[in-house]
Amino acid sequence: xxxxxxxxxxxxxxxxxxxxxxxxxxxxxxxxxxxxxxxxxxxxxxxxxxxxxxxxxxxxxxxxxxxxxxxxxxxxxxxxxxxxxxxxxxxxxxxxxxxxxxxxxxxxxxxxxxxxxxxxxxxxxxxxxxxxxxxxxxxxxxxxxxxxxxxxxxxxxxxxxxxxxxxxxxxxxxxxxxxxxxxxxxxxxxxxxxxxxxxxxxxxxxxxxxxxxxxxxxxxxxxxxxxxxxxxxxxxxxxxxxxxxxxxxxxxxxxxxxxxxxxxxxxxxxxxxxxxxxxxxxxxxxxxxxxxxxxxxxxxxxxxxxxxxxxxxxxxxxxxxxxxxxxxxxxxxxxxxxxxxxxxxxxxxxxxxxxxxxxxxxxxxxxxxxxxxxxxxxxxxxxxxxxxxxxxxxxxxxxxxxxxxxxxxxxxxxxxxxxxxxxxxxxxxxxxxxxxxxxxxxxxxxxxxxxxx
Ligand SMILES: [Zn+2]
Numbered sequence: 001x002x003x004x005x006x007x008x009x010x011x012x013x014x015x016x017x018x019x020x021x022x023x024x025x026x027x028x029x030x031x032x033x034x035x036x037x038x039x040x041x042x043x044x045x046x047x048x049x050x051x052x053x054x055x056x057x058x059x060x061x062x063x064x065x066x067x068x069x070x071x072x073x074x075x076x077x078x079x080x081x082x083x084x085x086x087x088x089x090x091x092x093x094x095x096x097x098x099x100x101x102x103x104x105x106x107x108x109x110x111x112x113x114x115x116x117x118x119x120x121x122x123x124x125x126x127x128x129x130x131x132x133x134x135x136x137x138x139x140x141x142x143x144x145x146x147x148x149x150x151x152x153x154x155x156x157x158x159x160x161x162x163x164x165x166x167x168x169x170x171x172x173x174x175x176x177x178x179x180x181x182x183x184x185x186x187x188x189x190x191x192x193x194x195x196x197x198x199x200x201x202x203x204x205x206x207x208x209x210x211x212x213x214x215x216x217x218x219x220x221x222x223x224x225x226x227x228x229x230x231x232x233x234x235x236x237x238x239x240x241x242x243x244x245x246x247x248x249x250x251x252x253x254x255x256x257x258x259x260x261x262x263x264x265x266x267x268x269x270x271x272x273x274x275x276x277x278x279x280x281x282x283x284x285x286x287x288x289x290x291x292x293x294x295x296x297x298x299x300x301x302x303x304x305x306x307x308x309x310x311x312x313x314x315x316x317x318x319x320x321x322x323x324x325x326x327x328x329x330x331x332x333x334x335x336x337x338x339x340x341x342x343x344x345x346x347x348x349x350x351x352x353x354x355x356x357x358x359x360x361x362x363x364x365x366x367x368x369x370x371x372x373x374x375x376x377x378x379x380x381x382x383x384x385x386x387x388x389x390x391x392x393x394x395x396x397x398x399x400x401x402x403x404x405x406x407x408x409x410x411x412x413x414x415x416x417x418x419x420x421x422x423x424x425x426x427x428x429x430x431x432x433x434x435x436x437x438x439x440x441x442x443x444x445x446x447x448x449x450x451x452x453x
Contacts, residue, residue, distance in 0.1 A: 003029035003036055005385070005423045006048035009055040011392060012404040013038065015379040016061050016363045020356075022405070028059060030385030030423035033198050038379060052418055052425075054389045058404045060359060061379050062122025062152075062386035062421065063333035064366035067233075067271040067292035067321025070112035070126045070142065071100055074448045076329050086239050086301050089327065090169060094130075098173045099451045102136035107447050109145035110440045112325060113153070117426045119332030120416040122152055122386035123367075123376050125321075127233060127271070129158025129208040130174050131184075139188055143201055149434050150426050152199075152386065154370060156206035156233050157185045159221075161213045167249060169211045178217045181207075182224055189228050197375050198384060200422065206233040210257055211245045218261035231267055231370065237280075238272035239303045255280040264289060269369035271321060272297075273311065274304040281307055285314020290369030293361065295339040296330065297323035308340065308361075309348055319366025334416075337362040338409050355409035385423035388416045 006029050013026030015038065025041030029048060037046055072093075075081075081092040105128065116124050128138055139155050146153035159181040162168030168175070185205050193203040205225050207213040218234075225232045237243075237254050246254045255276055258264055264283065269290030276284060284291070293306050312318050320340055322331040337358040344353025367377025376384050390408055392400065400407035408414065419427035426433055 001031065001036075001046065003031045003046045003048040005030040005050050005052065005420065006045060007052045007054050007059055007387060007389060007420070008045060009053055010059040010389075011054075011056055013059045013379065014359065014405055016360055017378045017380040026059065028379055028387060030420070033385050033422035035379055035381055035383045035385050037381060052389060052420075056391065056393050057417060058390045058392055058408050059379075060120070060388050060390065061363045061377055062388055062419065063120045063337070063362045064319060064370065064377050065116055065121045065124040065322055065333055066269065066290070066319035066366040066369055067294055067323055068112070068124055068126050068331070069128065069324030071097065071105060071108045071128055071130065072327070073112050073115075073325035073331070074104060074108050074444070074451050076325050078452065085241065086303060087169060087241050089301060094170050094174055096451050097130045098132045098171070100130055100132055100135050100138060102138060102141040103443075104447045104451065105138040105141035106145050107440055107444045109142040110149065110436070111444050112331060113146055113149050113151045114432050114434075114437060115331045116322070116333065117149070117151060117419045117432065118415050118430070119334050120388040120390065120419060121333045122388070122419060122421045122426070123154065123370070124151065125154040125156060125204070125233070125370070127156050127158045127206050127208075129160055129206065129212070131159070131176055132174055140192075143192055146201070148436070149432075150421050150424050152376070152384070152421055154202045154204060156204040157188050158206045158208055159213060159217065160208045161217045162211070166214070175212075178214060178220060181217065182220055185221070185224060186228065189230055193230060197372075198422070202230075202370070204231040204233050209235040209238075209242070210250070210254060211242060215250070215261060218263065222262040225267060231269065232263060233269055233271070234263070235272055236270040237275040240275060243275055253280070255283060259283070269317070269319070271323070272303065272306065274298055274306045276307065278310070281310045281314050285311060285316040288315060288317065290317040290319065292319050292321035292366070292369070293340055294321040294323040294328065295336060295343050296328035299339075300329070301327055305343055305347055308344060309352060317365055317368035318361055319369050320362045332415075333362055334412070334414050338412070341409055355406045358409055359405060385420065387420050389418040390414060391417045
């Protein structure tokens with residue numbers, strides 16, 4: 001049978017499959033959006049309708065971004081919010097985000113997903129938790145952008161229901177009531193959640209954080225997720241301020257609170273998880289609660305160093321997140337993988353975290369919080385045809401002859417040469433395949449100026 005795409009002649013194919021096979025001189029064929037064959041230099045290759053020459057390149061599965069707020073690229077590096085910790089940063093930006101509308105959601109998703117694709121990401125989640133009154137269908141607008149670009153997309157229906165007058169952090173203008181949030185969550189799942197293994201769109205439910213939603217919304221969202229069989233996401237244990245807030249507001253620490261509202265299950269994945277104590281790490285691991293490690297954001301907001309090795313050892317699936325474009329400002333999964341590797345070495349010694357560990361977290365680690373094994377985050381027959389071709393040449397790689405995977409993450413900085421989703425190119429020769437970038441950048445500038453003005 002003729003394949004749709006053949007990626008051939010790689011320096012190395014790092015499959016990150018169950019056996020963690022690495023194939024020198026390897027090739028990957030994609031047919032009908034799925035990986036249809038993988039082989040080495042001596043294996044017969046299928047005929048293909050199109051071919052990508054990967055000579056001199058590392059080929060990996062597409063990277064899986066497990067935490068983001070795409071809309072925040074409209075307020076990147078916003079001067080009045082550059083020096084505060086998480087709570088100050090949020091209070092400065094909430095009033096700007098109250099101006100979001102469908103055009104802002106579309107254009108921020110278009111630019112943000114393009115940025116992610118250039119950094120080797122093929123599946124991204126998004127956590128859009130600001131839904132101002134009369135702002136329209138923001139999640140549908142984001143999904144339209146992902147479809148235009150051909151990115152695999154897992155937006156979450158974010159929410160905030162606890163405003164300042166009720167003891168929460170956000171102003172009244174950006175919160176909704178619980179019934180409205182739950183009804184809209186159910187509508188979005190019915191309209192967009194695709195349960196097929198090759199799905200391009202999946203929806204999860206995502207109250208923003210303990211300090212911005214009511215206890216009843218947390219409980220009722222968990223019940224709804226169970227009934228609809230969709231995943232649950234929120235921010236947890238990001239800062240010591242949050243620990244103090246939870247102790248004062250609820251009389252318990254964040255992980256105890258999470259257990260009380262019915263979220264301590266493998267349906268849940270959490271952004272950040274910087275401040276669990278040893279006992280809480282063990283409880284999260286035993287329950288297989290996933291973690292989205294966001295190393296750049298955690299450093300830029302001064303939040304702390306997450307216990308990644310401890311969480312993994314306890315059994316929690318750990319993935320990587322670029323986090324919102326207004327906190328980490330840059331959105332490259334390659335950069336997050338490198339930063340995760342550096343933080344791992346800083347915490348536990350040079351031998352404690354390799355480039356392969358970081359690649360694993362960035363691919364199948366994140367995939368484990370989102371889908372059954374074998375769908376994304378690995379290159380194996382039957383998995384989604386999502387892969388990245390990384391050039392290992394030029395000045396940055398001169399002299400790096402002995403280990404392509406270590407070289408990939410130690411040398412650089414690196415962008416993807418080719419990013420492929422479901423067998424279709426999203427980035428070709430380092431350039432986005434969709435032709436609308438110039439127009440959307442101009443539109444993004446106009447919308448950003450309106451929000452910041
Ligand atoms: Zn976040």
